[in-house]
Amino acid sequence: MNRPPAQLAGAPLREDLLQIARMIPAQARVLDVGCGDGRLLDHLMREKQVDGRGIELSQAGVNACVAQGLSVVQGDADKDLVDYPSDSFDFVILSQTLQATRRPRSVLLEMLRIGRFAVVSFPNFGHWRVRQHLLLRGRMPVTALLSQAWYKTPNIHLCTIRDFLLLCDKLDIAVEKSLALDEAGRAAPLGGYLRVANLLSVQALFLLRKGPDFTPTPA
Amino acid sequence: MHTPMAAGEAALVAGHGHGFVLALPENEPFALDSGSALLGVKIAYQTYGRLNAERSNAVLVCHALTGDQFVASHNPLTGRPAWWDLMVGPGLTLDTDQYYVICANVLGGCMGTTGPQEVNPASGKPYGLDFPVITVADMVRLQCRLVDHLGIDKLFCVIGGSMGGMQVLQWAASYPERVFAAAPIATAARHSAQNIAFHEVGRQAIMADPDWRQGDYQAHGTRPAAGLAVARMAAHITYLSETALHRKFGRSLQNRQTFSFGFGADFQVESYLRHQGSSFVDRFDANSYLYITRAMDYFDLAAEYDGVLAKAFRGIETRFCVISFTSDWLYPTAENRAIVKALNAASANVSFVEIESDHGHDAFLLDEPEMFRTLAGFLGAAAARRGLRRP
Numbered sequence: 001m002n003r004p005p006a007q008l009a010g011a012p013l014r015e016d017l018l019q020i021a022r023m024i025p026a027q028a029r030v031l032d033v034g035c036g037d038g039r040l041l042d043h044l045m046r047e048k049q050v051d052g053r054g055i056e057l058s059q060a061g062v063n064a065c066v067a068q069g070l071s072v073v074q075g076d077a078d079k080d081l082v083d084y085p086s087d088s089f090d091f092v093i094l095s096q097t098l099q100a101t102r103r104p105r106s107v108l109l110e111m112l113r114i115g116r117f118a119v120v121s122f123p124n125f126g127h128w129r130v131r132q133h134l135l136l137r138g139r140m141p142v143t144a145l146l147s148q149a150w151y152k153t154p155n156i157h158l159c160t161i162r163d164f165l166l167l168c169d170k171l172d173i174a175v176e177k178s179l180a181l182d183e184a185g186r187a188a189p190l191g192g193y194l195r196v197a198n199l200l201s202v203q204a205l206f207l208l209r210k211g212p213d214f215t216p217t218p219a
Numbered sequence: 220m221h222t223p224m225a226a227g228e229a230a231l232v233a234g235h236g237h238g239f240v241l242a243l244p245e246n247e248p249f250a251l252d253s254g255s256a257l258l259g260v261k262i263a264y265q266t267y268g269r270l271n272a273e274r275s276n277a278v279l280v281c282h283a284l285t286g287d288q289f290v291a292s293h294n295p296l297t298g299r300p301a302w303w304d305l306m307v308g309p310g311l312t313l314d315t316d317q318y319y320v321i322c323a324n325v326l327g328g329c330m331g332t333t334g335p336q337e338v339n340p341a342s343g344k345p346y347g348l349d350f351p352v353i354t355v356a357d358m359v360r361l362q363c364r365l366v367d368h369l370g371i372d373k374l375f376c377v378i379g380g381s382m383g384g385m386q387v388l389q390w391a392a393s394y395p396e397r398v399f400a401a402a403p404i405a406t407a408a409r410h411s412a413q414n415i416a417f418h419e420v421g422r423q424a425i426m427a428d429p430d431w432r433q434g435d436y437q438a439h440g441t442r443p444a445a446g447l448a449v450a451r452m453a454a455h456i457t458y459l460s461e462t463a464l465h466r467k468f469g470r471s472l473q474n475r476q477t478f479s480f481g482f483g484a485d486f487q488v489e490s491y492l493r494h495q496g497s498s499f500v501d502r503f504d505a506n507s508y509l510y511i512t513r514a515m516d517y518f519d520l521a522a523e524y525d526g527v528l529a530k531a532f533r534g535i536e537t538r539f540c541v542i543s544f545t546s547d548w549l550y551p552t553a554e555n556r557a558i559v560k561a562l563n564a565a566s567a568n569v570s571f572v573e574i575e576s577d578h579g580h581d582a583f584l585l586d587e588p589e590m591f592r593t594l595a596g597f598l599g600a601a602a603a604r605r606g607l608r609r610p
Contacts, residue, residue, distance in 0.1 A: 051568075059573065066540065066570045067592045069600025073541075073559055073571035083563040 013043055015185035016121050016205055020095060023119055023177065023207050024048055028090040031055070031115065033077045033107075034097035038065035045070070053089075055080060078102045081110035086216075089115040096203075098122045100154040105167065112173060112208065113216035121205040124180075126160030126198040144183075145202055161190070161198045164206070171218060172211035179205040236296055237263040237324070237331025238288055241368055245340070249361065255351040259340045262365050263331025264323035267291050267307065268315035270369070276607050277371045278313055279362065280322040281379030281386035284454075284511055285503055287330040290322040291315065296330070297502055305586055312591045312598070316610035318375065323365055325358045325386075327511050329504035332361075336437060336504045346506075348434035353510060355382070355518045359389040366397070373397050375605055376598065380404035380583035381550065382511070385518050388558065391539070392520055392531040400601040402594060404542045405583045407554035408528050408561065409519035414549060417457050418512040421450030425505045434506055447505045448496030455495045460546035460579035464488060521561075528561035538604075539569040540597040542590060544582040570597060 013021065017040045024030060026048045032041050035054030038061070044050045054072035056062045065072035073080075077094065078101050092115035094107065099122050101107045111118040123145040124130075133141035140150040148154070159167075161180070168175060178190035180201035190197050190204065197204075240263045243249060248256035265288040270277060280290045280303065291307035293300050307313040307320055324332035327350070335350035342349070366374060377390045377398050384406025391401045407414075425431055428446025432439045456464075468488040472478075475485065484490040524530035539562055543555035552573050562569040574589045576582040583590065602609075 053568070059575065063572055063574075063589055063593060066572050067596035069596045069603070071538070071568050071570050073563070073569060074573055075571075080560075080563075083560045085564060085566055088566045 013039060015187065016095060016181060016203060017043070019179055019181070019187050019205055020093060020119050020121065021047065024050060024091055027051070029088070030091045030093065031084070031089045032093045032095075033081070033111070034094060034100075035065060035070075035072060036061050038068055038070045038072060040093070040095065041065070041070050041072070042068060077107050081107065081114060084110075084114045086113050087116065091115055091117050091119055093119045095119070095121045096123070099156070099158050101157060104157045104159075105171070108167070108173065108208075109171060109216045109218070112210050112214065116209065117176065118173075118208040119206070120164075120208060121203060122159065122164070123155070123203050124161050124198065124201045125158040126162060127202050128199050129202075131199075143202070161201060161204045162194060164204070165194070168206075168208065172214045173208050174211040175206055176209050177207035181205065238265040238295075239263070240331055241365055243364065249364075251351055251357050252354040253352050257333060257351065260326075260333045260361065261331065261337075262323050262326070262333070262361055263328075264288050264321060264365055265290065266369075267320040268318055270319040270371070271607075274371050275373065275375060275605060276318050277366075277369070277374050278318045278320045278376045278378060279366065279374050279390070280307065280313070280320060281362070281377065281383035281390075282322060282325065283379070283381035283383050284515065285451075285499070285508075286383070287328070288322045288324045290320065302584060305584075306591070306594075312594050313378070314610065317602070317607065321365070321369065323362055325382075325511065326361045327353045327358070327507060327514060329507040334504065335434070335506035335510055345437040347437065348506070350506070350510060352517075353514050355385045355389050355514050356393065358514065359386050359393060362386070362390075363394060363397075373399055375607065376400040376402060376601065378402040378404070378594075379406075381406055381580065382515050384550075385515065385520075388520055388531075389518075391535060391537050392523075395532075395535045395537055398537045399605055400538045400540070400598070402540045402542070402597065403555075403558065404590075405544055405547050405550045405555070405580055406558075407550050408521060408531075408558050410516050411554065415516045417454065417549075418516055420453050422509050422512060424449035424453065425509060428505075431505060434509075436505070442500070443505045444497075444500040447500045447503065447508060448493075450505075450508060451499040451503075452492045452496040455492060457549045458579055458581045460548065460577055462546060462577040463579055466577070467491075528557070529564035532562055532565035532567050535565060535567050537567070538597075538601050539567060540594065541569065541571045542583070542593060543571075543573045544576045544578065544580070544587075545573060546577045547580045547582065549580040 028050050030050045030052045032054045035056050041052045045052050055075040062074045092111040098104050130141040179187045180190045180197045181203045243260045245259045249260040250256045286302050289301045290303045309316050324330040327334045335346045339346045377387045379387050384403035387401050387403040425446040428443035430441040431443035471487045473487045473490040521528040543552040559571040572593045
């Protein structure tokens with residue numbers, strides 16, 4: 001009746017999750033939104049002794065997390081972030097989920113209301129392979145990171161790195177750190193050549209904080 | 220296991236088959252939310268496993284409306300398996316090799332704890348309707364006296380389903396520093412209008428039975444068995460789900476090929492409900508049913524906190540695990556989620572799982588592997604944090 005909890009300890013962490021983990025200091029209060037099977041939370045709790053919580057949409061994911069002893073609730077980034085008090089976490093993480101939310105702008109604002117910092121990663125729709133699919137084949141892109149056909153994909157709000165930075169600017173969200181990941185999973189700081197990075201990065205990762213005029217409910 | 224008590228303090232008395240019974244000092248009034256007080260209060264309880272030297276491994280199980288203190292193994296009074304024998308026992312999720320499990324009959328109950336069928340010391344006769352109306356908070360305050368008596372400062376966990384879950388929430392709100400972990404299951408922070416309505420049907424059925432005698436049936440030597448059975452039948456439907464009823468019975472007839480064109484139990488589902496009703500009256504007191512359902516109806520945890528449930532949990536360090544079941548229409552997921560929302564708003568440490576099951580509200584009592592797996596993970600992590608050794 002009592003199966004031992006799933007063992008994630010020691011399982012290799014996805015490159016983008018490893019990069020996120022590097023941004024989190026020890027003992028931070030962390031909320032992982034869309035935490036999946038709890039891989040990142042588990043890693044952060046073991047390696048960084050964080051006070052970690054998670055939100056996950058899928059029932060199977062939540063059950064796997066709680067059965068491992070992680071504090072995770074079933075919930076939805078779009079609907080449930082409003083329940084959390086302001087400034088109740090140091091870091092709010094949203095990895096590879098922003099593009100699947102219904103209102104990414106509100107989600108971003110909520111994350112920075114709840115946390116001192118937000119960590120966001122997403123697939124870059126400006127990558128040359130994506131552009132090639134549209135330009136040469138005239139078809140919706142299907143790539144390693146965007147693996148589903150247009151009629152099946154949960155990704156309904158895709159954006160490019162440039163799009164994302166423009167939105168941050170508009171919402172007075174300051175970019176503290178930015179990383180670009182190439183096809184081999186190699187991470188590099190997103191330097192001055194935004195045009196190049198937007199073409200060559202399959203995904204991007206940002207550490208964000210509130211700008212001086214940030215307000216969680218802009219006009 | 221029990222420390223000897225000095226004169227004038229609460230004492231252990233013979234329990235007449237009800238297990239252990241703790242009697243509060245006879246001259247000490249036990250104050251109730253209603254403003255009245257009870258004298259000579261007793262609380263009947265069971266314990267399983269051993270309290271460790273640090274007194275840190277105690278788990279309090281809170282039972283539901285018609286439950287009792289016999290949570291594990293078998294019930295010595297009915298001879299049937301205990302109500303949570305799938306959850307509590309050696310090697311099970313609430314492992315009695317690791318934890319010291321306590322379960323007490325609630326105040327107002329009929330299994331040895333003071334309730335309406337017990338003798339009123341003021342009159343020398345059974346209380347009947349002279350018993351004061353009690354609340355879930357009163358039940359919890361009495362359990363707290365028991366926990367004090369057992370010499371336990373901080374419970375490792377308080378766990379329970381349905382009305383048991385209400386007690387878990389009340390424990391966390393009233394004594395947050397004494398609850399390390401809390402698992403409210405298939406429950407609500409307040410009783411819904413629909414649930415109050417179902418309870419009212421049950422109470423009216425009991426009170427419409429002429430043998431109820433205005434609650435004074437013990438003096439008249441009668442029992443409102445028909446009324447209590449109907450109350451149980453109506454309630455029992457709310458514990459199941461349409462899918463479960465259909466799977467179990469469909470429209471199958473009971474021991475017959477055709478309709479009787481009468482009002483006997485033609486259908487299996489009727490026969491089943493009649494059996495549920497008649498076997499219930501053998502083990503439960505009708506007035507207890509009135510008082511305990513009333514306590515549940517009055518339960519609204521937020522009411523004490525300006526109507527804001529999150530305020531009940533402000534600053535709490537207790538770790539919570541809330542569980543609901545998809546087919547539970549008595550305490551639906553939305554009610555359990557409201558608890559989770561409030562805990563999140565209070566920045567509490569909370570896990571929440573909705574388990575897929577067609578067993579309805581009763582799922583929490585049944586073999587639901589996902590529930591056991593979830594709780595094992597939750598308790599395991601909490602035990603590690605509390606520094607409890609595995610057996």
